[in-house]
Amino acid sequence: MIDNILTGHHSEVLGVNKRNLDYIYPNNGRRYFSLVDEKLRTKEIAADLGVPVPRTYLTFKDFRELISFEDQIKAYENFVIKPNKGHGGHGILIIGDRTANGYLDVHENPLPFRKLKRQVSDILMGAYSYGMNDTAVIEERIFPSSFLMTLYPQGLADIRIISYMEQPIMGMLRIPTSLSEGKANLHQRGIGVGLDLSTGKTIHALYKGKSITKHPDTHQDLIDLELPFIKEILDICKIVAAKIPLKYLGFDLTLDEKIGPMLIEINARPGLEIQNVTQKGLLEVLKRV
Amino acid sequence: MLKKWYIICLIFLFIPIISIFLKIFYFDYEISDVIPDKGYKLVLEIISHTDSPKSINISTFAPINNLKQRVLQEEGFSDAFNFRLQKEDNNRVMSWTADRIIGENKMRYTVKLKARAIKYVFLPDTPIDANYPPIMNKYLESSEMIQTRSEAIQKKAQKLTKNKHTLYDKIKAIHNFVIKKIKYVNFSGGLDAESTLQILEASCNGKSRLYVAMVRGLGVPARLVGGIILNRSPKKVTHQWVEIYLQGNWVPFCPTNNYFAELPNRYITLYYGDQVLFKYKSKIQLDYSYSFEKITIPKTGLSNKFKDLPINIFAIMENFEKFNISLNIFIYLLMLPLAAVILVILRNVFGLETFGTFLPILIASVLGGTGVILGILLFFAIIFLVYLGNLLLSKLEILYHPKMAILLSLVIAVMITVFYFGLLGKNYDVISLVFFPVAIMAITINRVTIIMEEDGVKRLFVMTFNTILVILISYYFINSIFLQLMMLSFPELISFFIGLNILIGRWSGFRLTEFIRFRGFFMRQQYDR
Numbered sequence: 133m134i135d136n137i138l139t140g141h142h143s144e145v146l147g148v149n150k151r152n153l154d155y156i157y158p159n160n161g162r163r164y165f166s167l168v169d170e171k172l173r174t175k176e177i178a179a180d181l182g183v184p185v186p187r188t189y190l191t192f193k194d195f196r197e198l199i200s201f202e203d204q205i206k207a208y209e210n211f212v213i214k215p216n217k218g219h220g221g222h223g224i225l226i227i228g229d230r231t232a233n234g235y236l237d238v239h240e241n242p243l244p245f246r247k248l249k250r251q252v253s254d255i256l257m258g259a260y261s262y263g264m265n266d267t268a269v270i271e272e273r274i275f276p277s278s279f280l281m282t283l284y285p286q287g288l289a290d291i292r293i294i295s296y297m298e299q300p301i302m303g304m305l306r307i308p309t310s311l312s313e314g315k316a317n318l319h320q321r322g323i324g325v326g327l328d329l330s331t332g333k334t335i336h337a338l339y340k341g342k343s344i345t346k347h348p349d350t351h352q353d354l355i356d357l358e359l360p361f362i363k364e365i366l367d368i369c370k371i372v373a374a375k376i377p378l379k380y381l382g383f384d385l386t387l388d389e390k391i392g393p394m395l396i397e398i399n400a401r402p403g404l405e406i407q408n409v410t411q412k413g414l415l416e417v418l419k420r421v
Numbered sequence: 422m423l424k425k426w427y428i429i430c431l432i433f434l435f436i437p438i439i440s441i442f443l444k445i446f447y448f449d450y451e452i453s454d455v456i457p458d459k460g461y462k463l464v465l466e467i468i469s470h471t472d473s474p475k476s477i478n479i480s481t482f483a484p485i486n487n488l489k490q491r492v493l494q495e496e497g498f499s500d501a502f503n504f505r506l507q508k509e510d511n512n513r514v515m516s517w518t519a520d521r522i523i524g525e526n527k528m529r530y531t532v533k534l535k536a537r538a539i540k541y542v543f544l545p546d547t548p549i550d551a552n553y554p555p556i557m558n559k560y561l562e563s564s565e566m567i568q569t570r571s572e573a574i575q576k577k578a579q580k581l582t583k584n585k586h587t588l589y590d591k592i593k594a595i596h597n598f599v600i601k602k603i604k605y606v607n608f609s610g611g612l613d614a615e616s617t618l619q620i621l622e623a624s625c626n627g628k629s630r631l632y633v634a635m636v637r638g639l640g641v642p643a644r645l646v647g648g649i650i651l652n653r654s655p656k657k658v659t660h661q662w663v664e665i666y667l668q669g670n671w672v673p674f675c676p677t678n679n680y681f682a683e684l685p686n687r688y689i690t691l692y693y694g695d696q697v698l699f700k701y702k703s704k705i706q707l708d709y710s711y712s713f714e715k716i717t718i719p720k721t722g723l724s725n726k727f728k729d730l731p732i733n734i735f736a737i738m739e740n741f742e743k744f745n746i747s748l749n750i751f752i753y754l755l756m757l758p759l760a761a762v763i764l765v766i767l768r769n770v771f772g773l774e775t776f777g778t779f780l781p782i783l784i785a786s787v788l789g790g791t792g793v794i795l796g797i798l799l800f801f802a803i804i805f806l807v808y809l810g811n812l813l814l815s816k817l818e819i820l821y822h823p824k825m826a827i828l829l830s831l832v833i834a835v836m837i838t839v840f841y842f843g844l845l846g847k848n849y850d851v852i853s854l855v856f857f858p859v860a861i862m863a864i865t866i867n868r869v870t871i872i873m874e875e876d877g878v879k880r881l882f883v884m885t886f887n888t889i890l891v892i893l894i895s896y897y898f899i900n901s902i903f904l905q906l907m908m909l910s911f912p913e914l915i916s917f918f919i920g921l922n923i924l925i926g927r928w929s930g931f932r933l934t935e936f937i938r939f940r941g942f943f944m945r946q947q948y949d950r
Contacts, residue, residue: 143943149769150929222875250818259821319876413942 141313146404152208155296155418160400167376168398170216171269174354175395177375183368184394186212190387192252205270212274215255216267219399221317223260225251226288230402238286241414274394277387279360283307283352285302288317291327291365293383294402294414298373300366300383301417303327303358305334317390318405323347325354326410332362339407365393372398426927437913444911457688457717457909460493460535461651464713467528470706474523477502479701480516481709482647482692484532489539489673490689493718495532498849502528507809513690527847535718540683541672541874545589550668553642560642560666564612566695567630567645569637573618578635587727588641592665592674595635599628599676625660625677630695633663633867640886641667647698649692655712659691659698717752717905734912753786755908755915758900760785762918763898765925767891772932775866775888783861784888789948790856793896795891799857800865803832804885807869808878826864833859 149256167173173183192198196228205211213225227243229236235243241315254260257267266408280289285309305325308317316322323344326336337344343354359365369383372395383401388394407414444450463484469477483506484492497504502517517528538948563569581598583593604622612627614634623631629645636643643665651661662675662684673684691698699707760778760782768772775781803891809829819827835856842850874882898904908914936943 145931145935145939147929147931147935147939148772149932153927153929220875247818250820254821256823319880406937408941411941 136306140197141170144416145407146414146418148404148414150176153406155380158399159296160381161377164377165400168378168381168400169219171214171218171397172267174398176399178368178372178395181371183372184388184391186274186394186396187272188269188359189272191216192268192270195253195256198249198252199414201252204246204247205245208270210273211270212271212272214271215252215260215309216269218255218266219261220319221315223251223255224275224315226410251365258417274386274396275389277360277389277392280307280387282350283354284309284347284350286310287312287315288386290358290384290386290396292402292406292407293329293369293385295367295369295373295381295383296418296421298370298421300329300369301409301421302412302414303329303365303405304406307347307354309339309347318403318409323354324405324409326406326412327359327362329362329366332359333357334359336409337409361387363395368395426923430920430923430927433923437911437915437917439748440913441911450910457732457906458535458537459565460533460716460718460858461689461713462531462533462716463649463651463689463711464532465530465655465709467530467707467709468525469528470525470708471523471703473705474522475705476518476522477667477701477703477705478516478518479521479528479699479707480514481699483513483530484534485511485513485517485690485692487671487690489686490534490536492757493533493535495530497528497530499526499528500844502532510694512696514696525847527849529849533716533718534689536686536689538684539673541667541670543589543592543667543672543682545587545688546587547667549588549639549641551878553666557666560644561637561640563637564633564695564730567634567637568613568615569634571615571634574614574631574634575638577618578638581635582639587666588639591639591640592636593681595632596674596676596681599632599795600679603628603631603676612667626660628676629661629663632674634870635664635932636665644671644681644693645694645695646690646693647696648688651687651689651713655710657710661690662688664693686745696855711826715902716749717902717909727818736908751903753789753899754908755912756905757782757786758915758918759904759908760895760899760919762925764891765922767894768793769925769928770932772934773891774884775891776862776872776884780861780864780868781888781891782895782899783858783864785892785899787856787858787861788892789900790895792850793893795850795854796857799836799854800889800892801885802835802866803862804881806832806835807866808812808873810883811870811873823872823921825866827869829863830861831868832862880945 167177172188172191176190189211190204192201196243199359207222209230211227213227215223218224225243225248226238227248228236228238228240231242235248238242252268255266258264260266266384272286276288283289284307289305289307291298292306303326306318306326307323308316309321311324313319313320318324318338321340323337323339325334326338327333328335332357334357339348346353365385368385372383373379373381376398378400380400380402382397382399384399385393386396405416424833443729467479467480467481471477479502483495484490486492495506497515499507502519502523504515506513506515506516506914508514515530519526545633554846561569563571568574568923577597577598581594585594602621603617603812603869605624605628606622607624612623612630615622616628617627617631626645633643633645640817643663645661646661646664648663649656662673662680664671664673667671672682674681675684675688698699701707723865738751761779764779768775782801784796791799794808807828810831811824814824814827839854843849869881872884
């Protein structure tokens with residue numbers, strides 16, 4: 133058994149080395165990474181397939197375009213500013229509401245224009261994309277469905293689906309907490325709730341490395357819930373995966389209150405923490421595909 | 422079926438093995454031929470103290486050049502004293518002078534020297550040379566502390582050598598007597614030859630004086646040698662031993678540690694003759710200590726010796742020396758591929774994630790210049806400053822690149838402050854911090870900021886710990902004398918490391934830290950099966 137553990141074979145868990153060597157390198161060609169690393173390109177592909185994505189309002193590619201920033205942005209009431217090549221939820225600013233002399237964030241704190249402008253310049257200078265120049269995307273703010281709102285009303289919960297060879301193989305729901313500042317990323321202290329993809333039922337919840345059954349802030353039950361639209365969510369993953377020449381992917385989706393499942397972004401190097409969340413080893417599932 | 426990577430990996434692993442084999446069996450390449458000489462970097466620190474303004478002149482000895490040791494590079498530094506080095510008889514005397522100074526003042530003399538062990542073959546039939554040149558007379562005379570003509574000493578020497586017919590046997594008899602019959606006691610202050618014989622106990626100087634007195638009594642020139650044994654650092658205790666003039670050579674003998682016509686490399690000669698280590702006139706308080714570290718010094722003439730070799734790395738080494746570039750730089754270059762492989766193992770097998778890909782080994786390679794403790798402290802200080810700076814600057818809402826520039830300026834400002842107060846407090850060690858390259862600082866600032874913003878303080882803390890751990894491990898490998906010798910002798914080992922990297926690069930097993938991360942699975946597995 134020691135031998136099995138050391139070599140990583142015959143064990144149900146997938147480690148970083150094996151993920152990179154046996155799944156990412158052979159299946160995800162580096163030259164196609166930009167299809168998923170750049171959110172605008174991903175959205176283009178999805179939109180062509182009729183998959184709902186957040187509408188893009190504006191894009192800023194260089195500083196000259198910032199001269200008329202205020203005028204351009206005035207047309208929109210609430211929106212999200214994000215880096216085109218960002219990762220892990222970094223550099224995302226959610227604008228909650230408009231007031232007479234500026235905007236409010238999701239916690240109703242005032243956000244003057246210059247703060248918005250600064251966020252855009254930071255993105256342009258590459259503060260969220262390893263120092264390489266980037267494009268700032270101003271897109272529609274998504275209002276989560278009542279199912280997600282009940283679990284935690286601030287921030288946006290999302291759904292991560294791992295797909296291999298166009299087959300969704302594992303999934304989890306990620307819910308923000310008061311500690312995660314509205315973000316659902318696990319390493320930013322969001323909650324991971326494992327899903328049974330065949331039924332859409334939640335099976336196990338993990339928060340800061342420990343199993344829980346209720347949301348620590350809202351005290352909502354997290355286990356044995358039925359995620360709405362599970363079939364549609366998996367269908368989105370399948371049809372988008374079929375269109376992208378990368379075969380090991382992490383899809384991030386959410387549920388919009390009006391439209392339903394919506395694709396946010398795709399990750400070509402999805403993390404391994406989902407195994408602790410679902411209490412299921414990826415290798416075991418991957419081998420069956 | 423052999424996979425492609427497997428074959429490439431084997432080629433890389435086997436090239437150096439074949440090459441080493443060829444070198445040893447075909448080119449008569451012996452490791453002992455290329456092993457660089459051992460040497461020391463020796464630092465003498467002197468602190469003087471006076472309560473009232475005084476003009477001070479302190480003199481002591483700088484290591485001598487002889488068959489056993491060679492000074493390669495030396496310098497004296499003090500902000501209060503003038504440093505001068507001159508020859509006096511056979512000795513090299515350094516003097517520190519200052520006009521009307523008060524309080525505590527530091528002097529520092531640094532020397533790099535090559536030192537080797539020496540061993541003479543003292544043949545039993547070595548004759549006593551009857552006619553010494555007049556210059557040797559002073560090594561036969563009786564002096565105040567070495568009383569060759571003392572009746573007691575002459576009588577004892579005669580008794581010891583009565584039935585001995587060769588010079589070898591006579592000296593051996595005196596040697597054994599001083600070793601066995603004069604009890605070693607550790608007391609400060611000198612003891613003359615006569616008193617040593619009288620009380621039958623002495624420290625190294627009494628033993629050596631008696632030894633010299635008795636050998637001179639045989640009509641053979643002998644002298645006292647003063648120096649230091651580099652076994653513990655720092656140390657204040659100096660040592661004295663004996664040299665006897667045999668067949669045109671001054672041959673060493675140590676009656677304290679029982680070396681007969683030989684000395685190990687750790688004996689460093691500071692002066693010849695019955696001298697006082699420090700001389701100074703005014704009434705001052707003086708404190709001193711010697712500290713040292715081992716260094717390697719390349720053999721010269723190797724490129725010529727191995728000119729048949731297809732690739733002759735010694736030519737590079739000699740050119741480095743010619744342009745006065747420290748060989749250490751070349752050695753560090755050679756050690757980097759090894760350090761990189763260690764880093765890869767720590768990362769991909771142990772799962773220790775660090776700042777930047779090569780940052781830990783870059784830092785490890787500069788620790789030789791800055792000193793381990795100071796270097797690590799500086800690295801830690803940079804992380805802490807960047808952390809503080811980020812907290813403060815986040816309130817100011819400053820753009821990304823200007824923020825990086827401010828953090829870099831902040832680190833430099835703090836370094837200058839450290840220099841200022843360090844030197845004000847006469848702590849010259851801080852100067853070595855300039856060896857910490859700005860490029861490394863800049864990368865550190867960048868990585869720390871990104872990790873802090875993206876992953877939070879907890880991860881920053883873990884990464885800092887990991888990075889320091891990896892720095893220390895790589896430092897150990899880079900500075901291992903054995904590994905340095907292996908790399909100097911067989912630079913083709915770089916190919917071996919490439920092979921190792923391919924092996925690790927194709928290894929898909931768990932990283933050790935993943936056993937903790939996914940412990941739920943591994944513990945369950947044990948119950949299930």
